[in-house]
Amino acid sequence: MRIPRIYTADPLQTGATVYLDDSAAQHVGKVLRMQVGQTISLFNGDGFDYPATLVEVSKKSVQVEIGEASTNNTESPLAIVLGQVLSRGDRMDYAIQKSVEMGVARIVPLVSERCEVKLKGDREDKRIKHWQSVAVSAAEQCGRAMVPEVAPVCTIEDWLAQTADCDLRLVLHHRTAQSLTGLEKPTLLALMIGPEGGLTDDEIRIAETAGFLPAALGPRVLRTETAPVAAIAVCQWLWGDAQPRA
Structure with a gap:
């Protein structure tokens, strides 16, 4: 059985006995229905995995004993910042989920002239929190x-x-x-992806004036949620960690 991996925002320390935060506890206790004595793998974004054994499980809380930390070597040497114009429905969720799986380092939702999604105030805050939870689940x-x-x-x-x-x-x-081949290998890469209707000529010109290079993934028009996944996969193959190890 695969050991569940659970994200927590709390500090983690080898040998400590701690209660999981509400979100992690609900997932372990109510969703996975795990029992005392079973093990999970915790992480909090510090680059380590922490094996943990469940020592108390109730309807309201889950307590674990944290084992010895181990280095997690899944991060790519290529840091990719994705500028993704907002899209409707679950397309933005898909783009974020798959981009995280492909190793993106940061995601910035963008608005553009042809963007059909309008977010302000509380609605924007709720969507950002939702997309962050999508990123957590994907990680x-x-x-x-x-x-x-x-x-x-x-x-x-x-x-x-x-x-x-x-x-x-x-x-x-x-x-x-212009294809992606033949470009000098970067360590920090910015990718700009347009909306469902595409970037306007003016937006492309503005990006090029700011130092962005135009690039294509072939002659076909990709959907806005497909483009970042395809682009990140190619970039990871060219400059990251997607190639087979020697």
Whole structure:
């Protein structure tokens, strides 16, 4: 049986006996229905996995004894910052979930001219919290010890300015013949993905003026939720950890 991996925001220390936070306790006790003596693997984003044995399980709380920490080596040497224009329905959930599985380091939801999703105030806060929970679940499932941040919603112009420290910045669209091959290997990469209707010519021009290079994944038009997954997979193959180890 696969040992469940559970994220907690609390500090973790080898040898300590602690109560899980409400979210983790509910998942272990009510969803998984685990019992005293069973084991889980905890992580909190510090790069380590912590084996833990359940010592108390009730309807309201779960207490565990934490074992010896082990280094988790699932993070890619390529740090990818994804600027993803908002999309409708569960498409944004899919893009975030799969991007986390593919090793993205940070996700910034963007608004653009053709973006059909409008978020403000409490509605925006709720969506960010929801997307962060999607990222947590994806990290638990795929074995990562780090949970990428889902940042607050940002305009394209503001996000372009925030990526100045990236050593390679790419704006993906099908109206260019430039492929990802032949580019110098980066360590910090920014990827910009447009909405369902695509980026406008002005938005592409603004990105290129800011130092972004146009790039395509072939002649076909990809859906907004497909593009980041395909792009990150190719980038991880070219510059990250997707190639077979020698």
